[in-house]
Amino acid sequence: MPKMLVPYPEKCTGCRFCEMACSLYHEGKINHTNARLQVHKRDVRTDFPVVCTHCIVCGEDCCVQACPVEAIKVEDGIVTIDEDECTACGSCVDVCPFGVMRMEDTAFKCDLCGGDPTCVKFCPMGAIKYEEPNTEQYEKVRTLLEAE
Amino acid sequence: MKAFHGKILKVDLSEEKSAVKTTDERYVRKYLGGQGFAVELVYHDMPQGTDALAPDNVIAMAPGLFAGFPLPTGGKTAFAAKSPQTGTLVESIMGGAIGAELRHAGYDALEIVGRAEKPSYLFIEDDRVEVEDAADLWGRSTREVPDLLKKKYGWDVKVACIGVAGEKLVKFACIDCEERQAGRGGLGAVMGSKNLKAIVIRGTKDLEPADPGALLEVALRYQKVMENAPSFKEDTVYGTGEFLGWINKEKGVFPTRNWQLSVFEEREKIDPYYWATRYVTKNKACFACTKPCGKLFEVKEGKFAGVAIDGLEYETLYSLGAACGNASIESAARGNEICDVLGMDTISAGATIGFAMELVQRGILTEEEVGMRLTFENSEDAVPAMLERMGNREGFGDVLAEGVRLASQRIGKDAERYAIHTKGMEPPAYDVRGMKGHGLAYMTSTRGACHLRAGFYAPELVGKFWRWEGIDRQSPEGKGQMVATMEDFMCVYDSVGLCKFSRGFFLIEKLTEVIEVITGLKFTEDELLRIGERIHNMKGHFNYREGVTRKDWLLPPRILQDPIPDGPSQGSVITSEQMNKMLDDYMAARAWTTDGEPTPEKLKELELA
Structure with missing residues (x-):
């Protein structure tokens, strides 16, 4: 099983350093609308990072199934987008339960920075780790999102 | 750009x-x-x-x-x-x-x-x-x-x-x-x-730095610098109150019971070294901060059960704690929550209650006038109760909602003798009788008594900072120029948006690099300090224009007349002579008139006139 981003909401301080670093690394500029992960800062008790789970959490491959042109594939356990095939229809964005499938000219999403994730490097608290997938942690985030 | x-x-x-x-x-x-x-x-x-x-x-x-x-x-x-x-x-x-x-x-x-x-x-x-x-x-x-x-x-x-x-x-x-x-x-x-x-x-628009690659490198570098700074672990575990014990016991400048004492004898009960392990359930941070001094403080049982705050900060441990003689950390946390929820500054709110408690102690205010028992002895219940009344302007809370300056004028009967403020601002948690330059900074701060406009407590308590060594906290010598320079530096800090807790390692020479990476603009250190001076002069000129002059800057009677009665700083006081000497030195350093007016020549030099 390839390593994945694993969120630890209880360690997240809500500083959003990861979000800014993600955007800066991928786009050379900062905009939370293009960050591949999000930090929710809901109330005094609750801050949490929302990362792409590469569909580990439910195994449903929602975005893969939703894509009408088969531009989204799972390769070695990692969900990737073929930008040449993508028609920017938005179906994948609509179905992603975490809201981390993004859209500009084409769909785009977390690519784990080629195996050295920027968000992990920039999080000082270990609230996002790059390790064996951990369904329990993904479920925690899903529960937090559902309560929103 | x-x-x-x-x-x-x-x-x-x-x-x-x-x-x-x-x-x-x-x-x-x-x-x-x-x-x-x-x-x-x-x-x-x-x-x-x-x-x-x-x-x-x-x-x-x-x-x-x-x-x-x-x-x-x-x-x-x-x-x-x-x-x-x-x-x-x-x-x-x-x-x-x-x-x-x-x-x-x-x-x-x-x-x-x-x-x-x-x-x-x-x-x-x-x-x-x-x-x-x-x-x-x-x-x-x-x-x-x-x-x-x-x-x-x-x-x-x-x-x-x-x-x-x-x-x-x-x-x-x-x-x-x-x-x-x-x-x-x-x-x-x-x-x-x-x-x-x-x-x-x-907002959905891009923010573009001049050099994205360099910014990623700089960001990570400073994150590591910060992590390796001496107090990183202590600050992130215990928050901003980490040095409370040191200020209280070693330095003896922790104002207690409306500044009647400078050592809080029940300090252990409000010290983060006591409560962090018992009440803190999570770390919290400001936006873009990788050194979380914010603490999620939760009370799970007892009469304050249900309290959840991002706190308590050092200043609040003084204002809702020591200043009111309150050794109940749960009560202080509840007070902090009331301040947050109703939207009040914890420093001024708590300091104003401490002031009223002293008036009750001296018989200037009666229980009848206040409408409740408001004493240092029953502070555990009185502090949260009075905060509710202040935030809602109910009963006597309506008077205290005016802060110590206006409240003392309304109460009369010598109450002003016990009102501790400069320019109407209740001071933070440093007894400046034992820190002369910081006392000057309380006066020169354009927003009234403040620990952050010059951030001068650190140089005086540690004894060295940035350009200076061998700083004697009890001496007024040279403080005019030092405070003016620190004010300019802190204006730069507040303009780039840095936290003052970084001022120990993010000195001005480091800022020029970061500003260039982000904006593409080159500044020299002197240019940055010049901008700081310009900002401070705008505030000073505004205040003078609005009628706030040297007479309004002066320290309150307690600082000038009542020597610290206890602890390591016992006997400390700022005399009128020391106060005026420091003010004269400061005005000279700023090239302002002795009354606190930025001169037309200075404003012209700073391109403000």
């Missing part, structure tokens, strides 16, 4: 109109950002002699130059207006993300004037600017307001708002964003006077 949009959004609530003023590189070279922008807007745009709660007062908000970029501790936002508490130009800096969001909406700063006809909030989404009806939000807390607005607009909008205290024009009402506050000087009351309950922003 990168990073800036060259646009300032100006909103007139009376007219329900907005306009965009364009600026260019010269504006950044002159004022830098953050506090510099906010102060410039109030200084130039508020008509002279305007009452702080009148529609013509200008409230400005500006993100620091770094805000929105991943620079550790560099996400701060400045608010500024004429203060109803001090009558001076007050800027207050917060760690919430509202400023960075304004930048993503395409503006470098926001200026609000006028008064809405009815309770309203401002909604900004990029080019869309609306004044909306806030009937459903009025009367609600700083926790309910963002909840309701996020339900309406989505989880990702940023909200800055006031609580009931701001609506009721409590003199020290604050502005809240994400449990972080622009706390000091009653800027929340200025919003309240404008019928402005909240500012809601969603």
